[in-house]
Amino acid sequence: MINAADVIASLRARDIENTGHGPLYRRLQVALKAIIDDGVLKVQDALPSERDLATELNISRVTVRNAVRALVEDGVLVQRHGAGTFVAPRVEQALSRLTSFTEDMTTRGLQPGAIWLEKSVGHASPEEAMALNLSPGTEVSRLRRLRTANDKPMALEFAVLPRAFLPSPEDVDKSLYDALARHGKKPDRALQRLRAELFDAETAKILGVPEGSAALYIERRSFLANGTPVEFTRSYYRGDSYDFIAEMQVDAR
Ligand code: GLP
Numbered sequence: 001m002i003n004a005a006d007v008i009a010s011l012r013a014r015d016i017e018n019t020g021h022g023p024l025y026r027r028l029q030v031a032l033k034a035i036i037d038d039g040v041l042k043v044q045d046a047l048p049s050e051r052d053l054a055t056e057l058n059i060s061r062v063t064v065r066n067a068v069r070a071l072v073e074d075g076v077l078v079q080r081h082g083a084g085t086f087v088a089p090r091v092e093q094a095l096s097r098l099t100s101f102t103e104d105m106t107t108r109g110l111q112p113g114a115i116w117l118e119k120s121v122g123h124a125s126p127e128e129a130m131a132l133n134l135s136p137g138t139e140v141s142r143l144r145r146l147r148t149a150n151d152k153p154m155a156l157e158f159a160v161l162p163r164a165f166l167p168s169p170e171d172v173d174k175s176l177y178d179a180l181a182r183h184g185k186k187p188d189r190a191l192q193r194l195r196a197e198l199f200d201a202e203t204a205k206i207l208g209v210p211e212g213s214a215a216l217y218i219e220r221r222s223f224l225a226n227g228t229p230v231e232f233t234r235s236y237y238r239g240d241s242y243d244f245i246a247e248m249q250v251d252a253r
Pocket of ligand 1: 099100101102103157159174175176177178218220231233235
């Protein structure tokens with residue numbers, strides 16, 4: 001349980017009225033986000049009430065409301081009717097299970113969604129041909145989607161698949177893996193590469209996060225049971241929304 005006094009003390013220590021630029025509510029928004037990032041407020045913790053924040057920090061309730069609203073829109077806080085405002089849960093994903101975005105969100109009770117940014121067919125670039133083990137120029141389907149959970153942007157994904165397995169991006173409705181399953185081409189195994197990056201201006205804008213904030217870049221190559229590569233996907237996940245969990249065991253020897 002978080003003590004409201006600790007939150008207020010952390011916010012006071014940041015002296016938002018005399019620090020930073022822009023409207024006061026933006027500075028409060030930045031300070032609230034910082035105390036969440038620093039772990040003063042943890043996932044599922046309740047925020048002190050709007051009235052307490054306003055009184056204790058000596059600012060108007062409208063300023064507090066605007067800062068909280070902006071953080072709710074960013075997906076950092078959630079408001080539960082009648083219960084208050086809480087730090088939003090992060091999505092946890094096991095590193096050892098091959099799952100789709102749709103499955104990951106559904107199992108957490110979140111509503112998966114996708115906003116299409118590109119659907120096209122074309123000839124594999126040298127990089128795509130290498131990743132998918134194709135002869136140069138083989139036809140591929142390309143899908144670029146903004147993935148959302150409860151309408152909140154989570155990741156930007158760019159998937160490339162041989163047309164032999166996905167004849168047209170139009171075959172994909174909500175889930176790529178469902179479409180592949182319908183064609184009898186659902187991946188059986190995958191290799192994933194993860195690395196930390198910072199969002200560039202364009203990607204940050206699409207995901208609605210500040211330029212230069214933390215991103216998790218994930219590249220997935222997945223394979224059919226016979227070892228044929230079926231998918232090459234490059235994704236940028238919001239670093240503030242995702243936890244990847246790996247289970248480890250000591251060597252049995
Ligand atoms: C994850 C993976 C992608 C994969 C996608 C399929 O997001 N990182 O490589 O293409 O799941 O998800 P869906 O079936 O919901 O489209």
